[in-house]
Amino acid sequence: MGVPAKLTERQIKFAELLVYNEGRLSPAEAAFQAGYKTRPRQAASELRNPKVSPLVVKYIGELRSEVQEKYGINFEKHISELAQIRNQALEKGAWSAAVNAEVARGKAGGLYVDQKLVMTGNVDNMTPDEIRERLHKIINDNKEIINITPDEIELDNIKLTKE
Secondary structure, eight states: OOOOSSOOHHHHHHHHHHHHTBTTBOHHHHHHHHTOOSOHHHHHHHHTOTTTOHHHHHHHHHHHHHHHHHHOOOHHHHHHHHHHHHHHHHHTTOHHHHHHHHHHHHHHTTOOOOOOOOOOSOGGGSOHHHHHHHHHHHHHHTTTTOSSOOOOOOGGGOOOOOO
């Protein structure tokens, strides 16, 4: 059968419908609207297969990179957009919006670290020795992230009482 040297009108239309309607049209719907009326799902599959339709796949990739470049996000663009939003909010006296924009800039810049610790088990069901052992493990596991040098903790001398 052989691969055509250039894209057909239907192939171009399919690629454009697929890329420009990402998330709104399925590949089969894009194929149907492009003129593949009899078996749109199969046509969409073949048109997105680089072994069957390498030119279409290449064109889809080019369109996607154009869309990504136009609408995509990068760090510098994101930070400057948030700064503009903050400045506009300050001009209007919208302090809360300005603070939220500045916090979002800080998060994007890595100034804030959101940590969540999910604990399993229940301290109420642990013996004092198990609690001491668990505390030793927590301290030893987190020495690298602690910014201070704490005094040596004598966990063995801590008296635990049931309340």
